[in-house]
Every structure is written in C-alpha cells, then in structure tokens.
Amino acid sequence: MSVAPTVSTERLTRRFGDLVAVDDVNLRVAPGQFFGFLGPNGAGKSTTIKMLTGLLAPSSGKIEILGLDLDAHPVEVKRQIGVVPEGMALFGRLTGAEFLSFAGRMYGLDRETAAKRAAELLEFMQLADQPKKLVTDYSHGMQKKLAMAAAVIHGPKVLFLDEPFEGVDAIAAGTLKSLLQRMIARGATIFLTSHVLEIVERLCSHVAIIHQGRLVAQGSLEELRAGVQAQGPAALPGDGVPPGERLTLEEIFLHIVGGTRRNEQELSWLG
Amino acid sequence: MENRKVISGQITAIANLRWQMFVNGLRSKRGKMELVSRILVTSAFALGGFGGFAAATGMSWYFVSHGNTAFLAIPLWSVLFFWQVFPVMANAFTNNPDSSELLRFPLTYRSYFLVRLAYGLADPASALGSVALLGVLIGATTARPALFPWACVVLVTFALFNLVLMQTIFAWIERWLAQRRTREIMGVLFILVTLSFQLIGPLIQHITHGSHPKLLRDLSILARVQSVLPPGLAADSIAQADSGNFFVGFTSLLFLATLTVAIGFFLHLRIRAQFRGENLNETAARPATRQVLPMQLGWHVPGFSQSVAAVFEKEVRYLSRSGPMLLTLIMPIFMLLIIRIGPMSALRHSGAMNRTPDTAFPGAAAYGLLILTNLVYNTFGGDSGGMQFFYASPVQFRHIILGKNLTHAAVLALTTIFAWFAVTYLYGAPHVAVTIATIAGLLFAAPLNFTAGNLLSIYSPKKRDFSTFGRQNVSQTTVLASMGLQVVIVGFGVVIFAIARLYKNLWIASALFLLLAVISIPIYIVVLRRMDRLVVERREMLLAELCRA
Numbered sequence: 115m116s117v118a119p120t121v122s123t124e125r126l127t128r129r130f131g132d133l134v135a136v137d138d139v140n141l142r143v144a145p146g147q148f149f150g151f152l153g154p155n156g157a158g159k160s161t162t163i164k165m166l167t168g169l170l171a172p173s174s175g176k177i178e179i180l181g182l183d184l185d186a187h188p189v190e191v192k193r194q195i196g197v198v199p200e201g202m203a204l205f206g207r208l209t210g211a212e213f214l215s216f217a218g219r220m221y222g223l224d225r226e227t228a229a230k231r232a233a234e235l236l237e238f239m240q241l242a243d244q245p246k247k248l249v250t251d252y253s254h255g256m257q258k259k260l261a262m263a264a265a266v267i268h269g270p271k272v273l274f275l276d277e278p279f280e281g282v283d284a285i286a287a288g289t290l291k292s293l294l295q296r297m298i299a300r301g302a303t304i305f306l307t308s309h310v311l312e313i314v315e316r317l318c319s320h321v322a323i324i325h326q327g328r329l330v331a332q333g334s335l336e337e338l339r340a341g342v343q344a345q346g347p348a349a350l351p352g353d354g355v356p357p358g359e360r361l362t363l364e365e366i367f368l369h370i371v372g373g374t375r376r377n378e379q380e381l382s383w384l385g
Numbered sequence: 386m387e388n389r390k391v392i393s394g395q396i397t398a399i400a401n402l403r404w405q406m407f408v409n410g411l412r413s414k415r416g417k418m419e420l421v422s423r424i425l426v427t428s429a430f431a432l433g434g435f436g437g438f439a440a441a442t443g444m445s446w447y448f449v450s451h452g453n454t455a456f457l458a459i460p461l462w463s464v465l466f467f468w469q470v471f472p473v474m475a476n477a478f479t480n481n482p483d484s485s486e487l488l489r490f491p492l493t494y495r496s497y498f499l500v501r502l503a504y505g506l507a508d509p510a511s512a513l514g515s516v517a518l519l520g521v522l523i524g525a526t527t528a529r530p531a532l533f534p535w536a537c538v539v540l541v542t543f544a545l546f547n548l549v550l551m552q553t554i555f556a557w558i559e560r561w562l563a564q565r566r567t568r569e570i571m572g573v574l575f576i577l578v579t580l581s582f583q584l585i586g587p588l589i590q591h592i593t594h595g596s597h598p599k600l601l602r603d604l605s606i607l608a609r610v611q612s613v614l615p616p617g618l619a620a621d622s623i624a625q626a627d628s629g630n631f632f633v634g635f636t637s638l639l640f641l642a643t644l645t646v647a648i649g650f651f652l653h654l655r656i657r658a659q660f661r662g663e664n665l666n667e668t669a670a671r672p673a674t675r676q677v678l679p680m681q682l683g684w685h686v687p688g689f690s691q692s693v694a695a696v697f698e699k700e701v702r703y704l705s706r707s708g709p710m711l712l713t714l715i716m717p718i719f720m721l722l723i724i725r726i727g728p729m730s731a732l733r734h735s736g737a738m739n740r741t742p743d744t745a746f747p748g749a750a751a752y753g754l755l756i757l758t759n760l761v762y763n764t765f766g767g768d769s770g771g772m773q774f775f776y777a778s779p780v781q782f783r784h785i786i787l788g789k790n791l792t793h794a795a796v797l798a799l800t801t802i803f804a805w806f807a808v809t810y811l812y813g814a815p816h817v818a819v820t821i822a823t824i825a826g827l828l829f830a831a832p833l834n835f836t837a838g839n840l841l842s843i844y845s846p847k848k849r850d851f852s853t854f855g856r857q858n859v860s861q862t863t864v865l866a867s868m869g870l871q872v873v874i875v876g877f878g879v880v881i882f883a884i885a886r887l888y889k890n891l892w893i894a895s896a897l898f899l900l901l902a903v904i905s906i907p908i909y910i911v912v913l914r915r916m917d918r919l920v921v922e923r924r925e926m927l928l929a930e931l932c933r934a
Contacts, residue, residue, distance in 0.1 A: 167777055168776060168777065169773060169776050169777065169924065169928065170924070170925060170928075171921075171924070171925070188921075189779045189780075189781065190779075191779075192777060192778060192779035193779035197773075197777040199773045199777065201770040201773055201932045202770060202773075203770055203771060203772075203773035203774035203777060204770055204771060204774070205699060205703075205768065205770075205771040205774070206769065206770075206771075207702070207703050207706045207707070207767075208699060208702055208703075211681065212681075212698075212699075212702060215681070215682075215683045215695075216683065216695050216698070216699050217774070217778075219683055219691045219692060219694070219695035220692050220695055220696075220774075220778045220779075220780050221778065221779060222691065222692075222779065223691075224691065225682045225683045225685065225691070226682060228683060229680045229681060229682050229683065230680065232680075233680050248706070264774070
C-alpha cells in the first residue's frame with residue numbers, strides 16, 4: 115500500500131507571459147523524506163518552491179500539502195509548514211529574539227512558549243551573544259540561521275528551504291545541517307533547493323531535477339544512479355566511471371541536464 | 386583631460402541610467418499610472434510655482450522701481466524658508482534618490498558630489514525655489530534693466546547656496562537620526578529649542594507693544610542682523626550695485642559665496658564619509674563579554690488576538706527605531722510652534738483671532754493625521770523582505786493590517802494628545818466642545834484614511850527605508866490619492882465647523898462628525914474584510930516591489 119505523499123503536485127504550471135517557467139510538473143514527496151530539488155539557474159526551482167509555499171499563484175495545476183489542497187486551505191497548510199524563501203523573509207529592524215518571538219506568535223504559539231523557544235533557538239544557532247543587535251546588522255550567514263530558526267519555531271511537519279546553504283560558511287552550514295537532521299529524525303519532511311550538490315548528496319534521500327521548467331528526473335539517489343548507469347558508459351560524462359566507483363550526484367546531474375562547452379575565443383580580452 | 390572625460394562619461398551614464406529606469410518603469414500598468422499621477426502632482430506644483438513666480442516678480446519690481454532694492458531681502462527670505470523647510474515638512478514630495486548605490490562603480494569623488502547636487506536640483510523645492518528666484522530676477526531687471534548681469538550672478542549664487550544648504554541639512558539630519566546616541570542628543574536639542582520658543586512670544590510682545598521709536602530701533606537691529614545672512618547679503622549686493630557701489634556689492638556677493646563654500650564644506654564632510662563607505666548601523670561594538678538578556682515576553686494587547694498583538698508590537702518597535710519617522714510624527718507640534726511665533730502671533734495680539742486654540746487644536750490634529758499618511762498609505766513599505774514572511778505565515782492579512790492600523794491609531798491618539806497639551810501650553814486650552822468635535826472628526830477621518838491607505842498600500846506599494854530621511858521613493862499615485870482624500874475630509878470639516886458656528890453651537894459639529902463616523906467605520910470594516918482576497922490577488926506585484934534588493 116503506498117503512503118499518501120506529504121507534498122504532491124499535479125500538472126503544476128506557471129507562465130510569465132510567453133515564458134513557461136514551470137511546465138506540467140508532477141512531484142511526489144513522501145513523509146519523512148529529505149528531498150532535494152535541483153536544477154540549473156533559471157530552471158524553475160524557486161518558482162516551484164514559491165508556488166508550494168503560497169508565495170506565488172500557479173497558472174494551472176494542483177498542489178497538495180499534507181493531504182490538503184493549498185488553494186482551498188492556505189491557512190491550514192501554512193500552519194503546518196515552515197518556509198525559508200529566497201529572500202529569507204526577515205524583519206530587519208527587530209532584534210533576533212524579537213523576530214523569533216514575533217514569528218512564533220504569528221504561528222499561533224502563546225507568548226511564553228514563543229519567547230522560550232526563541233531563546234533556545236538563538237542559543238542553538240549561536241546567535242544569542244549579541245541580543246541587542248538588529249537583524250539588518252547580522253551577517254548573511256547569521257541571517258540564514260535566523261530565517262531557519264523562524265521557520266522551525268512552531269515545529270512544522272514540512273520544511274521548505276530555498277537555497278539554505280547559499281553564502282553560508284562551513285560553521286554555519288554545520289549548525290544548519292544539524293538542525294535539519296534533527297527535524298528529519300523527528301519525522302518531519304524537508305524539501306530543499308540547492309546548487310551545492312555535495313550537500314544535497316550527503317543530506318537528501320530523494321531528489322528531483324527540473325530543467326527548463328520540466329521535471330526530468332525524480333526518485334531516490336540510487337534510483338537516479340541506476341537509471342543513468344543503465345544507459346551505458348557512452349551516456350556518462352567524461353571518460354565514464356571507473357569500475358567499482360559510484361556515480362556522484364554531480365555526474366548524474368550533468369548527465370541529465372547536460373552542458374555546453376564555451377568557445378575559447380569568447381571573451382578573449384579577459385586575458 | 387582624461388579624468389574629465391571619464392567624469393563626464395560617468396555623469397552621462399548615470400543620467401542615462403535614470404532615464405532608462407524611468408522608461409522601463411512605464412512597461413507596467415502601475416508605472417503608467419505613476420506617470421499620470423506624477424504629471425498631475427507636477428501640474429499642481431507648477432501652479433504653486435507660478436504663484437510664487439508671480440508674487441516674486443511683482444514684489445521685486447515694486448521694491449526696485451520704488452528705490453527700495455534692499456527690500457528684495459523679503460522675497461529672498463521667503464524663497465530660503467520655502468526651499469529649506471518644505472522638503473523637511475513634506476518629504477513625501479521630495480525627490481532625492483539614494484545615490485549611495487552608485488558607489489560600487491569606480492566613481493570619482495567629484496562625480497559623486499556632483500551627482501548628489503544634481504539629484505538635489507531635481508527636488509520640487511529646488512525647482513520651485515529656482516522659479517521664484519527667476520521671478521525676482523525678472524521683476525528686478527524689468528524695473529532696472531541695467532541690473533540684469535549683476536542680479537543674475539547674485540541670484541545664481543543664492544540658488545547655489547540654497548541647494549547646498551538643503552543637501553547639507555538632509556545629509557546631517559540623516560546622520561544624526563541614524564544612530565541611537567546622536568538621535569537622543571537631537572531629541573534633547575529639539576526639546577531645548579521647543580522650550581526656547583517660549584521666549585519668542587514675550588519677545589514679540591515686547592517688540593510690538595513697545596514705543597514707536599523703540600519699535601523702529603528693534604526693527605533696525607533686525608534689519609542689520611538679516612543683512613549679514615544670505616538673503617540679506619544677496620539683496621544688499623544687488624542694492625549696492627543699483628546705487629553704483631559695485632565694490633561693496635561685490636563684497637556682499639563674496640561673503641555669500643564664502644558662506645556657500647563653508648556650508649558646502651559641511652556637505653563635503655558627509656558625502657566624503659558616505660563615499661568612503663560609511664556604515665551607519667546601530668550595532669554597538671562586539672562586547673568583550675557575552676551579553677545575555679532575560680527572556681522577554683511579547684506584548685499582550687487586550688481584546689486582540691496573538692497575531693494582531695504581535696504585529697502591533699513589531700510596528701511599534703519599527704517606529705521607535707526609525708529616527709526620521711519619529712521626527713515626522715512630532716511635526717504637528719513643530720508646526721504649532723512655527724505658527725505660534727509666525728503670523729498667528731501678530732493676529733492673536735491684535736485680537737483678530739482671540740480663539741486661536743479653537744482653530745489650532747483641530748488644525749494640529751488634522752496635520753497629525755496628514756503626517757500619519759506617510760505610514761498609513763504605504764503600510765507594507767518598511768517590511769521589505771518581511772512581506773514574504775507575512776505571505777508564508779498562517780495569519781490572515783486582515784489581522785496583519787488590523788495590527789498595523791492599531792499602531793497608526795495609537796500614534797494618532799498620542800499625537801492628538803500631545804497636540805492638545807501643546808495648544809493649551811502655547812495658546813490656552815481649547816473649548817471642550819472643540820476638543821470633542823475634533824476627536825469626533827478624527828473618528829470620521831481616520832477610518833477613511835486607514836481604508837484608503839490599506840488599499841493603496843496594496844495597489845501602489847513602495848519599498849521604504851526607515852533609516853533614511855527624504856530619500857524615500859514615494860508612489861506619486863499614493864500621494865495624489867492621499868491629497869485628494871485629505872481635501873475632501875478637510876472640506877467636510879470646514880463645512881461642519883461653519884454650520885456649527887452659524888448656529889453658534891459647536892456641539893453640532895461633534896454630532897455631525899459622529900454621524901459621519903457611523904458611516905466611515907463600517908466602510909473600514911467592510912474593506913478590511915476584503916483585504917485577504919485583495920492581498921493574495923496582488924501578491925506577485927507586492928513581493929516584487931517590496932522584496933527587491
């Protein structure tokens with residue numbers, strides 16, 4: 115018996131004028147999965163995640179989160195999810211504690227719980243040592259950590275993260291990964307987009323790849339690897355994979371998405 | 386030579402950039418609406434400018450043709466006052482874009498300085514001030530054509546002085562308001578200035594009630610003082626040239642030019658600091674020891690949900706951290722002071738307006754509401770990226786907007802209370818009937834403004850930077866709609882007070898305002914209930930405008 119997906123889309127499409135940014139995408143994310151959503155720049159990753167979190171209306175298609183139709187039950191869905199969008203969604207002129215307490219209350223926590231969790235999250239994220247600092251004065255990495263803390267303060271069942279590791283140093287990335295692994299251990303589902311394929315490979319159990327708005331691959335890493343290898347060595351990038359070695363996610367990604375080599379004569383003035 | 390070529394190339398590129406931004410802005414329906422609104426607002430300004438031009442021309446012609454060329458100081462003082470005060474009092478109309486974004490390019494300091502001045506020149510106050518100065522030139526030289534070349538040089542110098550002074554005031558106010566410590570010092574200074582205004586009333590009384598020779602002596606002292614200040618120097622320079630004393634006239638001009646350079650030096654200090662990458666954040670240096678604050682509970686607002694209370698708290702915190710916004714909010718009291726020491730003072734002592742408090746209190750309350758429109762009509766402007774948070778959160782937008790409006794109402798209530806005390810302190814207590822009628826008037830006008838403000842915040846949002854002063858990119862559509870609504874509301878107010886005075890019973894005004902409030906409050910509620918749908922419909926435009934880098 116198949117388990118009902120936590121996140122599912124049906125023929126999800128988004129057009130911007132003549133441009134079809136997301137084209138007929140059918141996604142399935144099962145409960146408890148750490149799901150990586152990959153694609154080259156401009157492939158439609160952020161557009162998809164924005165639609166999944168209610169930040170952008172689809173042109174057509176259906177989105178269900180935790181069995182609820184997002185269009186029909188936006189508030190019920192939002193209550194159960196956490197979001198770190200591309201722009202991080204922070205209020206710059208609050209302190210970290212004020213922002214987290216505010217976020218908690220907006221997600222329905224009472225004042226005491228919101229304040230207590232805010233303090234704990236600041237401590238966990240190593241943001242507690244400058245309590246008077248305004249969010250606008252935080253470094254990029256600190257802002258990422260704070261955005262993540264705000265997304266999890268209400269204990270969401272599903273977490274949507276748009277490029278959570280972009281511009282984050284190794285220490286901050288470690289803290290974020292530790293938090294995400296705790297969430298997964300707790301049974302939450304995580305849906306993330308990232309350009310850093312090594313991180314996705316290490317964290318995610320399942321992956322989907324979008325290219326030019328269309329979903330071109332979806333499944334567990336093993337399934338994707340098997341699919342590429344089944345096409346034979348000629349299909350692999352470079353000289354193929356030495357015997358006994360597994361394909362990396364980067365190799366799988368490059369195989370599926372492809373790439374073009376630039377002419378060496380281009381931009382010759384760069385030296 | 387090469388350097389000059391680079392500078393001129395950079396300035397041309399910046400002019401092209403602004404033009405291209407303007408043209409690209411017209412691609413959307415909203416951009417076209419903005420253009421129409423801008424044309425209308427500019428037309429209104431042009432009318433005002435024409436009035437100023439006509440007055441300046443007439444006055445200057447009269448003074449020069451009657452041999453009182455030194456009296457040109459009168460229109461020149463008016464120009465100075467308008468040029469410097471208008472942008473501060475009505476910064477919704479200022480057009481002073483943030484030039485610091487240009488610093489990423491290899492711009493020379495000279496180019497950057499010139500760009501700042503050029504941006505200042507595009508400000509409506511500068512444009513209207515320049516038009517008025519042109520009027521002075523035409524008036525004066527029509528009466529005495531030989532004065533043309535000299536008056537031209539003097540008035541251009543005076544215009545330059547005004548331009549530099551305005552930019553300096555803005556740059557320094559922004560600097561002082563940007564950080565907590567300097568903001569506190571400025572707050573104390575403001576209180577001291579406020580208190581010192583109290584000395585002006587008795588001073589004016591002393592002057593106007595003195596004996597005739599004494600009054601003449603006081604006026605001559607005043608004339609001497611003003612003659613060494615820029616408008617006086619400009620007027621004196623033209624007057625001296627008119628009398629054939631070119632050397633003395635040249636000395637006055639030189640003095641005026643020196644003052645311009647001196648003020649320009651202070652501007653240079655600020656712009657150079659910006660050019661070098663000054664960061665005016667409020668963060669204190671990292672403490673040597675770990676600082677832990679006790680856990681702070683969010684605010685509880687009786688009668689409202691958690692989410693409304695949270696938004697209210699967030700809004701109040703934002704306001705309290707925005708020096709420029711706080712300064713704007715105390716403007717009604719500042720206005721009362723200006724009126725107190727200005728024309729009202731003379732009228733009051735002449736008995737022409739022996740019930741000044743009854744006019745001043747409704748006026749100050751109305752001005753308070755007008756100033757609040759800065760916030761109300763662009764309620765999401767300061768949230769920037771936080772707007773994404775609102776969209777992602779499980780809170781209906783009507784509650785978010787209610788929380789914001791609650792803050793606006795609280796600010797209005799506070800401003801009104803302060804205005805009442807200020808009026809009582811400066812003029813005497815207003816009648817109870819006037820006080821009640823004013824409050825009833827606000828009960829009518831505030832919900833209408835909140836309704837229009839909520840709608841315009843969704844249909845015509847603009848990202849706002851709370852830390853800057855007068856460099857806000859305000860939507861002209863909003864400005865126009867807001868002005869239109871204020872005209873209607875003030876019209877209602879004037880008619881209602883006139884009816885009440887006609888029947889010699891001010892309580893009629895309260896009753897009529899309350900009757901109108903019974904209409905405006907349900908309108909507010911109905912529109913608020915529709916906000917969820919409207920905000921979702923406009924989410925792409927709102928997020929694109931507010932979350933842009």
